Amino acid sequence: MTRSDRARKRPTMKDVAQHAGVSVSTVSYVLNDSGPVAPERRSRVLDAVRVLEYTPNESARNLKLRSTSTIGMVVPELTNPFFAMVAEGVQKVASERNVLVVLVVPDATQQPEEKQAELLRSQRIDGVVYLSGTGSMPASLYRLARSGPVVLVDEQLSGMDLPAVVCDSRKGAREVAAHALEQGHRRVAVIGGPPSLWTSQQRLAGYREAFAGAGLDPDSVPVFPGDYRQATGEKLAAKALASRPRPTVLLCTNDLMAIGAMEYCRRVGLRVPEDVSIVGFDDLPVSALLTPRLTTVRQPAHEMGSRAASALFDLLENDESEALGVLPATVQLRESVCPPAEGT
Structure with missing residues (x-):
């Protein structure tokens, strides 16, 4: 089994709830000791945790416990307005949650993505939105994905089972x-x-x-x-x-x-x-x-960024997200196209 297979099959809080026959909120109450739960239900939840070998998402715990949390975003450059609009969408959702965004722009620093990703990995961040400029993923960022969520935006990486928000x-x-x-x-x-x-x-x-x-x-x-x-x-x-x-x-x-x-x-x-x-x-x-x-x-660049950020927070808090997926691409017919001139 590959590392991506293991990551995909890691049991979620929802899996624990289904196994125990309780709600997700009940599982949360038991794991975080944050609400009243009947002894019999508590026992079923703990049994499900043991059987499924469920481990709580530490990034989600940090996100809830700290007054200010941090996510990272890797974008190839900001001179391309499309990339900038995606980044704005990420920033909007993060600011609504009182979360800081650490922006990494390899092209601006003239440093390779691997070096930038290693720097990002060294910071205390909860997750990353990643817009690739190379079609590959730095090894240091892949290692980060093993401990916290990484959401791709406007890209899918061959051979890597990572959540993504893309356009058709x-x-x-x-x-x-x-x-x-x-x-x-x-x-x-x-x-x-x-x-x-x-x-x-x-x-x-x-x-x-x-x-x-x-x-x-x-x-x-x-x-x-x-x-x-x-x-x-x-x-x-x-x-x-x-x-x-x-x-x-x-x-x-x-x-x-x-x-x-x-x-x-x-x-x-x-x-x-x-x-x-x-x-x-x-x-x-x-x-x-x-x-x-x-x-x-x-x-829809801005929406792609906001959906990617929303998906990241959903994965941090719930291990799954409905914000992931494919957004529509729509043709805008304007005046730069006309029939070719006769005889050409």
């Missing part, structure tokens, strides 16, 4: 690509995200599904991997649009790279969308203010 990126990408294809585009190029990230893989998979559904060979569409930064979008747009015949639409896997692509087109005299249609992903606030306004896919 695949469906959103499929729908926005289908819209571009319905406009008549067949010369398509993709400006992708980091290949190691689950979000990048999901968006590319969604595009490819749309290509296949429209009778376009997915393998014929060139993909230019990027890093979700605006400058990279500009650089990759130059590469993509140097192809002959030139693509009539660029599918960018985030808004920042789409904005970079639009800037490149402006600089070289290509009109958007008359000469080149451009699609983004995230629906940053600025996307509706551009000229032309950007067709994109909306991810």
